Amino acid sequence: MHARAVAVTTTALLGVALLAPLSHARAAHADDADGPSVIAHRGASGYAPENTLAAVDKAAELGIRWVENDVQRTKDGRLVVLHDNSLRRTTDVEEVFPDRAPWNVKDFTAAEIARLDAGSWFGSEYAGARVPTLEQFVDRLEHHHQKLLLELKSPGLYPGIEQQTLKVLANEGWLDRHHVAGRLVVQSFDADSIRTVHGLKPAVKTGFLGTPPVSDLPEYAEFTDQINPSYGSLSMSYVSSVHAFTGPHGRPMEVLTWTVDAADTARLVAGYGVDGIITNRPDVVRDAVGEAEDTVRG
Template sequence: MLRRPARIRHTSRAAAGLGAFLVTATVASSALASGPGGQTALATRGGTVVSIRAGHRTPFVIAHRGASRYAPENTLAAVDAAHARGLVWVENDVQRTKDGRLIVMHDTTLNRTTDAAKVFPHRAPWRVRDFTAAEIARLDAGRWFGKRFAGTRVPTLDAYLRRLDRNHQGLLLELKAPEQYPGIEAQTLRELRAHGWLDRAHLRGRLVIQSFCVRCVRRVHTLMPRVRTGILGRPPLSRLRRYARFADQINPRMSEVSSRWARAVHRLRGAHGRRLEIYAWDVGTDASVRAVRARAVEGVID
């Protein structure tokens, strides 16, 4: 769960719409490291540590699949693009290869964001689970986005975590289609532990695990209760109290957020004793910061 958002001064005053805001504002979260007097020490662009004042109501921004408007989604280039724009949290999607390696990929098939159809023309529908990590490592995951990204590779979760640590960024990790990958919850936790991501510092302010699969979120909480978790989608009001026992966030599509529903979410305390939070996605490029704030969400995944 992320604590109440805070902000650093905008790097540009031209951010009129949310789309501009996402890439011109230097955004940070008080979740990373709380200091005395409401101050927060944060690592931002270039690793510079700055102090910010908590309590602002500017929506907190998490870079969806990295800065995916500026680099190929879910790649290390997208992580770095987010870092270059001062975005200190990124969201990604984790799946498993045929030989049991965890990789970062949104679609359950490879053909939209890689050249899998060209490299392996006879292996349609190019499902992630049908390819080994070595085979996926051969694919170009960047040329579709632009020539300058040609040769970009699909990252393993191992490489992704290393890059986030280098950049001092936090991670909103989605377990993608976990029903296709039995045991991926425990495997993901093992890999996070192997890279030091289950230590006190990461757990307090640099990691949230989310999924559309409610039972998978509950399983993560059961296996590692200290990990903050989020449920994707907009569950009915009747289920919120039960979900709050093992979740810290409810993360719906922005169009599904009503003021009544948001108030019901915020009346509950999540698994770690803090008010349930809402991080909305599919915001739309023409939405203003004011409009997002009016929905009473803590932040956006965009």
């Protein structure tokens, strides 16, 4: 187990000494900017339709390095980037295929999904945006020199998706030393899925979505580098507990929290010492807390 010291700074104001604990990011990266890494949730989804190339472009326009996405599998075995198991909320699938309720991703071919409008629901200016394949998504990230926090969504619905995702990433050049060292994390709510990813490709950094009990952290530290909880479940003591463990790559485990869109909440969780904040409004969070050069390390 790796203990991490908490750095403390003293500020005098009107003759009163004020003690303020520095964040974990500051302690680990004293020469960096002030705050945790900012990760664009499903792209900059507060400003463009989620999980589309337009959302990736918007994140790049805002200067955001890390982009989070969700991966699922079509009926004919292609990997596409979409959050919901159903296509209904974020596409016009009800109009195009009215007789195929409940419109689950796994019941449509990639060609059928490619026909759908995935942008009009968000705004008319995005009419005609498509559900991207994983290949298209990482190609756009590469174009912008961005980094990827990839979520395996509902892996229980798609047996073997871990190996398939790694194969696509390898084919697209995302499993070389450069990408694995600092541009890729694979996460899931399913601990077994993340354990599988680690077993298949130990070099790939992984994250578990959730807040496991502190007593279970030694087990998680064997196969995941990050514990990534919702912000409502966080406390400073929990973040410190996670940081006290060494992950499978020999570094202290990290904490990325989601989904934080308000400046005051961002400042709160930054004060807990989180390593990254996942947000629909990355500019708001960055302006509120600053951003370390590369807190989410490879």
